[in-house]
Amino acid sequence: MMRRNRLTLMALAASLAAGCATQDKTMTPSAVFPSGAGALAGTTFERIILGESVEGRSIEAFVFGSSGDPVLILGGTHGDEPKSVYAARQLIDVLLADPGLAAGRHVTVVPVVNPDGYERRRRRNVNGVDLNRNFATADWAVSKRHSRYYGGPSAASEPETQLVAELVERLQPLRILSIHSIGKRKFCNNYNGPAADLAELMHASNGYRVAPDIGYPTPGSFGTWAGFERQIPTITLELPSHDSRERCWKDNREAILAFIRGS
Ligand SMILES: [Zn+2]
Numbered sequence: 001m002m003r004r005n006r007l008t009l010m011a012l013a014a015s016l017a018a019g020c021a022t023q024d025k026t027m028t029p030s031a032v033f034p035s036g037a038g039a040l041a042g043t044t045f046e047r048i049i050l051g052e053s054v055e056g057r058s059i060e061a062f063v064f065g066s067s068g069d070p071v072l073i074l075g076g077t078h079g080d081e082p083k084s085v086y087a088a089r090q091l092i093d094v095l096l097a098d099p100g101l102a103a104g105r106h107v108t109v110v111p112v113v114n115p116d117g118y119e120r121r122r123r124r125n126v127n128g129v130d131l132n133r134n135f136a137t138a139d140w141a142v143s144k145r146h147s148r149y150y151g152g153p154s155a156a157s158e159p160e161t162q163l164v165a166e167l168v169e170r171l172q173p174l175r176i177l178s179i180h181s182i183g184k185r186k187f188c189n190n191y192n193g194p195a196a197d198l199a200e201l202m203h204a205s206n207g208y209r210v211a212p213d214i215g216y217p218t219p220g221s222f223g224t225w226a227g228f229e230r231q232i233p234t235i236t237l238e239l240p241s242h243d244s245r246e247r248c249w250k251d252n253r254e255a256i257l258a259f260i261r262g263s
Contacts, residue, residue, distance in 0.1 A: 044099055050110070051163045054126045057115035059163055061108050062092045068104040071260055072173040074164065075110070077131050077180065077222065079117020079124070084179035086245040088112075091256055105260055108171060114160055123148060125158055132180075133218065134161040135225035143219075151220045168226060175233040176226055177259050181248070187240035189255075190214050192227025198235055198259060205255035214238075235259065 048061045075088030088111035095102050095109075112118050116126040124130050133143070133151035140155040156162055168176070175198060181187075188211040191199040199210040214236070218224065227234035237255075239248040 045096065050167060051159065053114070053116045053160055054158065055116045057119070059110065059113065059115060059160065061110045061167070062095075064095050064099060064102045064107040064109075065105055068106050069175075069262065070106045070171045070173045071108070071262075072168065072171055072176045073107065073109045073256070073260075074113050074176070074178045074222075076112035076114055076118050077178060079114045079120060079122045081123075081181040081239075081241070082118070082121065083181045083239050083241065083243075083245045083248045085112050085118060087179050087239065087249050087252060087256070090249045090253070094253070094257075101257055102260055105262075106171075107260055108167070108173075110164070110167070113164060124150065125160055127152070127158060129158050131158060131160050131164075132222055133220040134158050135165065135220050135222055137220050137224045137229060139224065140220035155220065164222070165225070168230075168232070173232060175235070175259070175262060177235045177237060177256065178222055179237045179239065181239040181241040183241045185240065185242070186215070187238050188214075190223070190236040190238060192221075192223035192234045192236070193231050195227060195233035195235055198233050198262070201258050201263070202235065202237070202255040205258055206252050208238075 046063045048063060049058045050061050051059055053059060076085040088109055092109055114125050114131055117124055128150055129152040130149045133149050136155035140151060143151045152158055156165060188209045189199040189202045190211045203210050223234050223236050226232045
């Protein structure tokens with residue numbers, strides 16, 4: 001809790017220092033990015049509330065830079081993968097301390113896509129939907145209601161899914177990193193769409209294997225939706241759940257910064 005408060009205060013201070021008011025009311029991405037990336041001219045940092053979860057928790061985005069390559073980074077899609085949230089928040093702290101690391105890039109970080117699940121440390125959202133099976137892909141299909149991978153009553157039924165999809169459509173990111181964690185030593189740089197080079201780039205820093213396929217079907221996944229169907233280079237970084245969050249961050253700091261640079 002302390003850490004969360006500190007981050008919010010830091011974000012607020014940085015926002016004020018940048019001369020722009022923190023947006024505390026709920027806004028849709030279309031309101032936030034009225035003409036797409038680069039609309040926030042003159043600002044270097046902004047904390048934005050994209051919208052709300054099923055239970056009304058804010059879903060926040062931290063935006064660095066106002067022009068350059070749009071890059072999107074997501075954490076906490078699965079609420080029981082807190083190391084992904086930790087890594088995204090560490091990244092926000094690093095970029096706040098040294099915005100030059102994102103020079104020439106328009107970086108949007110959403111540290112907790114699934115705040116209701118994160119609050120409970122549960123994989124799915126509060127409706128019991130696996131958000132990483134809820135995207136409106138060609139292969140989305142009705143699945144078992146109580147399954148760990150339940151894809152929802154219909155494609156893109158969940159507000160968290162809708163907010164992420166809307167953000168991607170507005171930002172038109174050149175590349176996307178979605179941070180997760182995984183057990184049984186399956187950690188990897190998984191990629192979807194034209195992202196083999198990016199996966200290799202991350203491999204050069206984190207040493208994780210490059211995986212074009214996670215090894216099991218994932219209908220309605222974000223990677224399929226963004227990577228395959230929209231051809232946006234998309235990396236699903238699977239952190240090793242057996243390592244400490246500090247170790248995960250230490251092993252991936254440079255890899256994530258390289259991903260932001262794209263080289
Ligand atoms: Zn996950």
